[in-house]
Amino acid sequence: MIKKVISVVLLALVVIACSSSDGGESKPKDNFDRQTMLVNWADNIIIPVYQDLDSKLSALVEAKNTFTVTADQTNLEALRTAWLNAYKVWQYAEMFNIGKAEGIYYSSYMNIYPASAAEIEANIANGGYDLGLANNQDAVGFPALDYLLYGVAGDDSAILEVYNTNANASGYKTYLSDVIDKMKSLTETVLNDWTSTYRDTFVNSAGNTATSSTNKLTNDFIYYFEKGLRANKFGIPAGIFSGGVLYPEKVEGYYNQDVSKELALVALQASQDVFNGKAYNGTTNGSSFDDYLDYLQTITDGEDLTALINAQMNTARTQIQTVNTNFSSQVENDNTKMTLSYDELQKVVVLLKLDMVQAMNISVDYIDADGD
Amino acid sequence: MRFNTKAYLQSKTDAAPLAVFRILFGIMMLFSIVRFWANGWIDKLYIKPKFYFSYYGFEWVKPLGDYTYLLFIICGLSALFIALGLKYRVAIIVFFLSFTYIELMDKTTYLNHYYFISLMSFLMIFLPANAYFSVDNVLRKTAYKTIQQWCVDSVKLLLGIVYFYAGLAKINSDWLFRAMPLKIWLPSKYDLPLIGENLMQQEWFHYAMSWSGMLYDLAIPFLLLYKRTRWFAFALVVFFHVFTRVLFPIGMFPFIMIVSTLIFFEADFHHKIINHIKRVLKPKEVIDFKAVLEIKMEKVLVPFLVVFFVIQLLFPFRYVLYPGELFWTEEGFRFSWRVMLMEKMGHATFTIKNAKTGASFVVRNRDFLSSFQEKQMSFQPDFILEYAHYLGDHFTSQGHKNVQVFVDSYVALNGRLSQRFIDNTVDLYKEKESFCHKAWILPFTDEIKGL
Numbered sequence: 095m096i097k098k099v100i101s102v103v104l105l106a107l108v109v110i111a112c113s114s115s116d117g118g119e120s121k122p123k124d125n126f127d128r129q130t131m132l133v134n135w136a137d138n139i140i141i142p143v144y145q146d147l148d149s150k151l152s153a154l155v156e157a158k159n160t161f162t163v164t165a166d167q168t169n170l171e172a173l174r175t176a177w178l179n180a181y182k183v184w185q186y187a188e189m190f191n192i193g194k195a196e197g198i199y200y201s202s203y204m205n206i207y208p209a210s211a212a213e214i215e216a217n218i219a220n221g222g223y224d225l226g227l228a229n230n231q232d233a234v235g236f237p238a239l240d241y242l243l244y245g246v247a248g249d250d251s252a253i254l255e256v257y258n259t260n261a262n263a264s265g266y267k268t269y270l271s272d273v274i275d276k277m278k279s280l281t282e283t284v285l286n287d288w289t290s291t292y293r294d295t296f297v298n299s300a301g302n303t304a305t306s307s308t309n310k311l312t313n314d315f316i317y318y319f320e321k322g323l324r325a326n327k328f329g330i331p332a333g334i335f336s337g338g339v340l341y342p343e344k345v346e347g348y349y350n351q352d353v354s355k356e357l358a359l360v361a362l363q364a365s366q367d368v369f370n371g372k373a374y375n376g377t378t379n380g381s382s383f384d385d386y387l388d389y390l391q392t393i394t395d396g397e398d399l400t401a402l403i404n405a406q407m408n409t410a411r412t413q414i415q416t417v418n419t420n421f422s423s424q425v426e427n428d429n430t431k432m433t434l435s436y437d438e439l440q441k442v443v444v445l446l447k448l449d450m451v452q453a454m455n456i457s458v459d460y461i462d463a464d465g466d
Numbered sequence: 467m468r469f470n471t472k473a474y475l476q477s478k479t480d481a482a483p484l485a486v487f488r489i490l491f492g493i494m495m496l497f498s499i500v501r502f503w504a505n506g507w508i509d510k511l512y513i514k515p516k517f518y519f520s521y522y523g524f525e526w527v528k529p530l531g532d533y534t535y536l537l538f539i540i541c542g543l544s545a546l547f548i549a550l551g552l553k554y555r556v557a558i559i560v561f562f563l564s565f566t567y568i569e570l571m572d573k574t575t576y577l578n579h580y581y582f583i584s585l586m587s588f589l590m591i592f593l594p595a596n597a598y599f600s601v602d603n604v605l606r607k608t609a610y611k612t613i614q615q616w617c618v619d620s621v622k623l624l625l626g627i628v629y630f631y632a633g634l635a636k637i638n639s640d641w642l643f644r645a646m647p648l649k650i651w652l653p654s655k656y657d658l659p660l661i662g663e664n665l666m667q668q669e670w671f672h673y674a675m676s677w678s679g680m681l682y683d684l685a686i687p688f689l690l691l692y693k694r695t696r697w698f699a700f701a702l703v704v705f706f707h708v709f710t711r712v713l714f715p716i717g718m719f720p721f722i723m724i725v726s727t728l729i730f731f732e733a734d735f736h737h738k739i740i741n742h743i744k745r746v747l748k749p750k751e752v753i754d755f756k757a758v759l760e761i762k763m764e765k766v767l768v769p770f771l772v773v774f775f776v777i778q779l780l781f782p783f784r785y786v787l788y789p790g791e792l793f794w795t796e797e798g799f800r801f802s803w804r805v806m807l808m809e810k811m812g813h814a815t816f817t818i819k820n821a822k823t824g825a826s827f828v829v830r831n832r833d834f835l836s837s838f839q840e841k842q843m844s845f846q847p848d849f850i851l852e853y854a855h856y857l858g859d860h861f862t863s864q865g866h867k868n869v870q871v872f873v874d875s876y877v878a879l880n881g882r883l884s885q886r887f888i889d890n891t892v893d894l895y896k897e898k899e900s901f902c903h904k905a906w907i908l909p910f911t912d913e914i915k916g917l
Contacts, residue, residue, distance in 0.1 A: 125667045128656065301657035329828070337818070337827035393669060394649050397883040440815075444876045448813045448884045455654035455809070 126389035127381075129300045132307050134371050134380035136293050142374040143186045144285040150180035151278045158274045162267045165257035167250060174243050178353060180277075181236050185357055186364040186374065189318035192310050193296065194287035200280055202231045207326070208344050209237035211245065218262060218269045225276045234273050237346075242270050245349030302456060309456045312383075316446050319365050324439040327358045331425050332432035340429060345421040354421035358414060362439075366407045383450065390453045399453060403445050410438035475768060477615040478758060480733030481598035482740060484618050485551070488595035489743075490725040492549025495561065495583070498718045499542035508538055511575055515836050517856055518572040519849055522899050527570040534571075540564050548590075551600020555591070562587040573849075574842045578805050579719040582628055586726075589624055589774070592767055593617045597759045599740050604750050610759035617761075620771060621729055624778070626687030631782050631803035633683030638916025640793075640808075641680065645672040646880040647809035655713055682706055690730040703727050714806065788903050793879060794910035796846055797903060812844030812887060814875035816854065818861050821868035821893075829857055845877045847888065847907050854894035871895040885911055 157176040161169040188201050195201065203226075213233040217223040225234050232238075246266070247253045257266055288296075299307040325335070326346070333340040347353040367374070371382025384400040391398060414435045418424040425432055502508065512518075512529040520527065530537060541564035547557035566584045569575070594613050596602040603609035640646045649672045656662045665671050682702065689699035707720030728736075761767065785798030792799060793808050819826040831840045834857070843849040854871040862869045870893040878884035885908075888894075892906040 125656065125663050302654050303657070306657075334828050335830065337820075338825040390650075390653065393653055393667070393672075394646075394881045396881045399883075402883070440874075444813050444884055448811050448876055448878050452650065452809060452811045452878050453881070455650050 126386055128308055128386070129297060131371070131381040131386060132297045132300060134373075134382060135311065135368070136288070136296050138373040138375075138378070138380050139186075139368060139371075140190050141285075141288050141293065143183065143190070144281065144288060146374065147180065147183045147187050148278075148281050148285050150176070150183050151274075151281055154180050154274055155278050158271055161257075162271055165254055165267070167254065170243070170250065170254060174350075177236070177239050177243060178350075181347070181353070181357060182360045184236060185361040186367075188322055188361075189315055189364070189368065190311070191314045191317070192307070193292045194284045198280065198283065199228075199231075200284055202228075203280055204235040204277060205237060205346075206231045206235065207237035207240075207346055208348055209233060209235075209241045211241055214238055214241055214269070218265045221265065223269075223272075225272060234276060236277075237348075238273050239270075240347055240349045242266070242273070243349075244351070312451070312454065312456055315365070315368060315383075316443070316451070319439075319446060320443045323358070323361045323365065324436060324443060327354070327361065327421070328432055328436040328439060331421060332429055332436055333425075334433065334436055340425050342422040342425040345425070348422055351420050351422060353419070355414065355417055355419045358421070359411065362407065362411055362414065366404065369403065369407075387450060387453055394453070396453070397449070399445070399449055403442065403450065406438070406442045406445055410435065410442055413438045475614070475616060475764075478612040479615040479618055480736075481594075481610050481613045481759070482733050482736035483729050483731070484593060484595050484613060484621070485598040485600065486736040486739050487621060487726070487729045488551060488554075488590070488600070489549050490728065491586070491590070491722075492545050492547070494718065494722050494725055495545035495565075496542055496549065498722075499538055499545060501718065503535075503538055503542075508534060510836070511838070512568075512571055515572070515839060517834055517839075517853075519574050519839065519843070519852055521570055521573050522848070522901070524570045527567060529571045537564055537568060541568060548595075551596040551602050552605075554596035554600060554602055558587060558590050558595075562591060572839075574836075574839045576800060577719075578801075578803055579716075579722065581801055582624075583722070585778070586621070586624060589620060589771075592771065593620065594759050594761060599743075608754050608756055610756050612757060613759050614761060614764075616768070616771075618729065620775070621726075622687075622691070623775060625723075625726055625729070626691075627775075627778055628803055629683050629686050632805050633680055633685075634917050635782075635802065635804045635807055636676070636680035636683060638807075638914055640880050640914050641676050641916070644880070645669070645676045647807070648672045648675050650809045650881055651713070658712070679706075690727055693732070696730060699730075700727060710806075790903070790907065791910040791914055793914055794877075795904065795907050796848075808880055810845045810877065810879045811841075812846075812875060812877040813884070814844045814850060814873050814888075816857055817872045817874065818857065818866065819870040819872060819893075820866065821870050823868075826872075834860075844875065845887070847904050848899065850875065850888060851894055851897060851899055851904070854897075858895035869895060879910075882912060 154173070154176040157169070157173040161173045184205060188205060191201055210232040213230065217230070217233055223230065223233075244253070246256050257263055257270075260266060296307050299305075302309065329335060331341045331343075331345045342348075345354045346357050369382060370384045371380040372378070373380060384404075387399045387403075390396075391400075413431075417431045417435060418427075421432065512534045513531070518528060541561060544557045544561035544564060547553055548561060562584065565580075565587060569580045569584060594610070594617060597610040597613050599609070636642070649669070652666045652672055652675065655666045658666060686699055686703065689695040689702070704724055707724050710716060711720040782802035782804075785792045785802070788795065788797040790797070793810070814831070816829040816831070817826050818829060831843075835843060835853070843853050850873055854873060858869050858871045872890055872892070873888050873894060874890050875887040876884040877887040887908060889906045889908055894906070897904070897906060
């Protein structure tokens with residue numbers, strides 16, 4: 095009789111062992127193919143975004159090279175345009191905190207704001223800085239350029255004087271140059287990793303585990319929406335987390351004074367495009383969260399989450415469009431428009447973090463305790 | 467055919483099944499403790515967090531800092547002593563107390579199967595599980611061949627309640643007629659080999675699993691009781707638990723249940739197990755075998771255990787005393803064998819407001835809670851209230867004046883669209899925890915019929 099028990103238990107263990115190993119997979123097509131979604135993300139969104147960012151940064155490097163030779167108004171304008179063009183593409187790239195980008199803390203060296211003017215000035219005055227150090231994260235990237243191109247002096251002619259007649263003009267030029275070169279080289283590192291090896295790793299990790307591509311990218315996507323978009327661009331400057339103490343100096347593009355709204359709208363569009371799987375270079379709509387949710391809806395007969403999420407994103411966009419182009423002055427003059435925008439974005443967060451994650455049944459974070 | 471209580475209480479049974487149960491229970495518990503430690507969960511769940519969620523009335527039970535490790539050592543050692551049958555009575559009391567203390571430290575980690583282990587170890591305090599094949603026998607040079615029938619039956623009864631009540635809880639419209647939450651859980655197992663991409667995606671399969679799960683839980687105690695269906699039942703037990711282990715992260719529970727159900731088998735089966743162990747260990751033979759173990763204070767003990775079981779039978783139904791949907795309010799949800807019944811998630815954002823000036827700010831939950839605590843807090847009203855008080859106290863002690871605490875919370879249950887969960891106009895800092903209904907939970911807008 096004991097043999098009977100042992101054989102039953104052994105059989106059970108074999109079932110477990112087989113299930114936890116990655117056996118060969120056969121794929122009948124009566125099912126949502128998650129790998130198609132990963133391929134769409136990688137080939138039609140993520141890699142094209144990085145390629146575009148890389149080329150926009152190349153243009154920025156060129157504009158910088160011209161400017162450091164001849165720091166005049168024309169070249170300053172060209173440099174600023176190149177900065178804004180790259181900054182807009184960055185709004186797409188920031189959410190893909192996976193692979194190399196995650197490993198080298200890419201986004202922390204590209205867009206921590208507000209930039210610290212004091213640290214930037216100290217670096218320039220002292221020289222011998224290492225822009226790869228963690229404590230320089232608020233002295234590099236797009237926000238540092240925002241300061242160097244718009245905030246380093248009172249008006250344009252004063253700014254040009256800093257790069258021409260200031261006692262340490264060459265120091266300013268070198269720093270400007272180093273910051274831009276650093277951004278370019280970091281981006282190249284991330285892009286090259288995607289195009290050489292990581293793309294296949296990403297696409298083939300199609301399981302439902304805490305470290306699989308779908309789960310990680312979903313987490314990244316929601317985190318970006320909640321933190322990068324909702325909190326950083328709206329919540330923090332609008333004093334949501336600080337008991338009504340407003341931080342107009344903490345808006346994105348503070349020194350430029352004219353782009354925070356534009357960048358926020360691009361970020362919202364980027365999120366919506368990724369949600370719907372829209373190709374970065376074009377209008378084709380590939381497989382993404384929307385299709386996955388539609389598929390799951392056919393099983394559960396639940397709500398049309400795709401429609402609800404898109405509608406709420408559109409509502410948020412309409413609200414944001416009422417805000418002044420300069421978030422900073424909006425915060426100072428009529429903060430309610432900022433908090434209303436925050437509220438609409440928060441509703442999207444609930445839909446993404448709660449309803450979408452529940453439908454997909456993935457863990458929002460790495461919780462590995464038992465359930466029952 | 468009248469049941470003769472007196473005759474039943476005097477009837478005797480072989481001591482081997484309870485001895486084997488004791489050994490396997492002890493080994494399983496020891497292994498569970500070691501696994502818990504090895505996974506780094508002591509540090510993660512009981513050392514790292516700044517704040518712990520208490521059970522109402524047990525606020526004094528808190529983790530002990532680094533001594534928490536000592537607590538786990540004591541718990542693990544007592545489990546080993548139980549398996550050996552060495553100083554059994556002391557060991558099982560120490561195990562019950564230390565294990566229950568661990569479970570009371572933070573209700574974030576509440577699991578029905580931990581509650582089951584606390585109850586089972588409590589029951590075992592009163593059972594002579596060391597009567598046969600234990601180190602205590604060698605020390606006392608005495609062993610007993612038979613014990614009272616009710617001793618073994620009470621273990622069977624507790625196991626039976628767990629299964630049967632888990633089955634009763636599945637008789638509800640979400641489980642049976644919407645196949646929820648399996649319709650959410652099973653399709654997400656698409657990465658299982660062979661069945662992930664096809665079977666797991668089929669609606670009929672979700673219904674089949676829901677209905678068979680319910681029937682399994684209701685029927686299994688009876689199938690195990692009758693000799694003719696016992697092997698079939700055991701095969702079902704193994705299959706069911708192994709299958710759920712493959713699908714869900716449920717740790718040691720399936721193995722504990724598989725091993726526990728062996729107690730339903732006849733004594734000769736357990737003697738064979740003991741003989742196998744003897745062949746390996748070659749223990750000292752006990753000199754003096756006595757026939758029957760007489761239990762001290764049996765006249766008090768039996769009524770006491772009757773009361774214990776009556777409470778067990780009634781307690782899961784306490785939810786009828788509360789208004790509102792049980793799955794939504796969770797008033798009377800725990801300690802009722804409602805296992806794997808819902809897919810429920812929440813999102814709770816707390817606002818601290820100065821009642822006088824109206825100035826307010828939003829709290830970052832991650833500053834105070836672990837991700838696991840935040841997840842559990844977001845959809846359970848008693849957690850939300852306790853956390854609101856913690857926040858209120860914290861910010862008051864930081865010098866904030868006229869503190870009010872409000873929550874903006876949404877909950878999604880079994881695939882329904884998320885809806886607002888807590889009245890966001892209620893200052894939770896003024897609300898008190900009690901066993902009464904929490905009026906600030908907003909009503910559930912749908913209906914779930916059933917037990």
